[in-house]
Amino acid sequence: MSRRILHLDLDAFYAAVEQRDKPSLRGKAVVVGGSGPRGVVATASYEARKFGVRSAMSGAEAKRRAPHAAFLGGRFPAYHASSKVVMDLLREVSPLVEPLSLDEAFVDLAPSGWADEELPERVEWLRAELERRTEGLTASVGVGSVKFLAKLASEDAKPNGSRVLKPEEELDFIAPMAVRAIPGVGPATEQRLVGIGLYTVEDLRGADRRELIRELGQAAGHGLAELAWGRDDRRVEPQRDPKSISTEDTFAVDLTERAHLEQILRRDAAAVARRLTKAGFFARTVTLKVRFGDFTTRTIARSLGGATDDADEIAAAGIASLTDVDVRPGVRLLGIGVSNFVTAAQERLFDDGLLDGPGEPAVSSDEITEELDVPLSGVRGRGGYYPGSDVEHDEHGRGWVWGSGLGRVTVRFETRHSGPGRIATFAVDDPALKSVDPEPLIRGRQGWAGGV
Structure with missing residues (x-):
């Protein structure tokens, strides 16, 4: 009996989450990332792709092709929450789930109890249940006897479709x-x-x-x-622990003020520490990444001599590494990350070591990196008011930032459960307005997962 491997790919994931949570953007061109003059597109909705916008395109080119698209900053807590719902659903089908990213995974169906003749029906149940639990996201699914055939089948099914390859048709499927x-x-x-x-x-x-x-x-x-010949002996590897956790900022203009860069490092170290604590790890290495205006990049890895999840210690290590960097040419991108994880805190036993090497650090598929591409005049905008971010007003309720600048914030008041909302503008320091976390997903398990 041939193996049956399922590949699932969420459709235009980041953009789809934004459209789900922002009713006024449904059916419209949405671009996540690319918001600054140096921005890079992370994901474009299918409506934006019709204009030729694609991932990794410069923001300037994306705006030239789709000038009326909504360009939004990333909301990684919302993406992580939806991804967790999807991965949990897949693990109800089979314990053998290999996430490739937040929006993509392989599943070995051997433990699922899904018979070959039932696969089309089971796959459609999976896609419908995913849409229900994520409150509106869709996925393309492919099934084949090996990993790469399953992935090609899901690509053939895009968007929002499925393709279950019978073993006897696989070679004909890929031949042309x-x-x-x-x-x-x-x-x-x-x-x-x-x-x-x-x-x-x-x-x-x-x-x-x-x-x-x-x-x-x-x-x-x-x-x-x-x-x-369709021979791919790679196994589905269940999720492993992340090898690193990091965050990066790309700036609208090169930054040369060391104090400003240190302020950003403290803010980002706190974000990394929160994710580290949530994952249940302590880190022994802190890595600083600095990219200059000419795209040359320097990375400095500093051993802590112990293991920690403390934001102040992580920030201190990053700032100490920054002292070895001449920032006068202007910093285009700044990042801080942690790695070399253990599951218990360790006191510092010896002085800091320092490993310094040129060029980009090695990146594995287990790395979790967040990059918010938002023009920064302060620290990711005052109060976190970047386009697309979640806010709440004491009088008007929840909404999201339509735009900000010149001391003003324009908000559209709507949620995923409302219709398109009205727009209002406030002073950036209005005490009634504050940043909030994304709305939680509320729909739980229901239905039929098979033999698990």
Whole structure:
């Protein structure tokens, strides 16, 4: 019996969460990120994608293509809450769940009790239950005998659909696909393959394996030949502990004031410490990341000599590392993170060590990094009033920031359970207005998860 692997991908996740929570934006172009002159798009709604906006595009280009789109800052607590609901649902189906990111996961269906003939019906139940529990999010789901076939099936089902591949149809399904569809084939590899006349997966099957190895190397050539025949022995690895937790800020203009940068580090260290405590870990290493206007990047990892989840200690280590950095050329991005986790606090036994290396740090799939791309004139806007952030007014209730500047904050008062709300403007220091956490999700478990 072949394995049955499910791949689930939430549709336009960040943007979909914003549209769900902001009724006035439903059916409209929404871009998360890209709000500053140096911003980068994190996610675009399908309405924005019709204008050519895509992830990793510069904010300037996105605004040129979709000038009337709503550009919002990230609300990671809302994204994490929805992601947790989805991952918990998947674990009700099978304990073998491998999250790839907040919005994507593999599931090994072997423990689920789902019979092959039931898969289409079971998958539709899963998608409907996910939409109900997340109060409106949708997902694309693919099922195949191996990981990469399941992922290709979910991509074929996008948006908001499903594709369950029967084992006997899998090879025909991938045969006409471009070689670029195979995981690990990027532009450079694709160019090499096209250069020797290999355009499709079917072409790869007919290629001389020795030629592939000569062109791409032993591991890549052999691996590509195996994938062309649908052979992928990677197992679904249940969620592992994160290897690092970090947060970054990209600034609208280069910052040169050390005191300002230290203030931002203290704020971000507090955010990292909260997430560290929530995860139940203590960190032994603090890493500072500084990117300058010319995109050169310096990272400094400082050993604490013990283990902590204390925000002040994390901030102190970051600030100590910052003293070794000349900020006069102007800082474009500043980040702080923690790693080397243990499950118990450890007192400091020796003086701080210092590891300093050039370039970007290695990033693993287990890294949890938050980057809020918001123009900063103070510390992520006064009171946290960046576009899209949650606020509450003593008289008017809950809403979200439509825009802010020149000492004013414009708020649209609505929630995911209301219709489109009215807009009002307040002074940024209005005591009746305050930042609040996102609304919690209230719908719980219901229905049929199978044999678990």
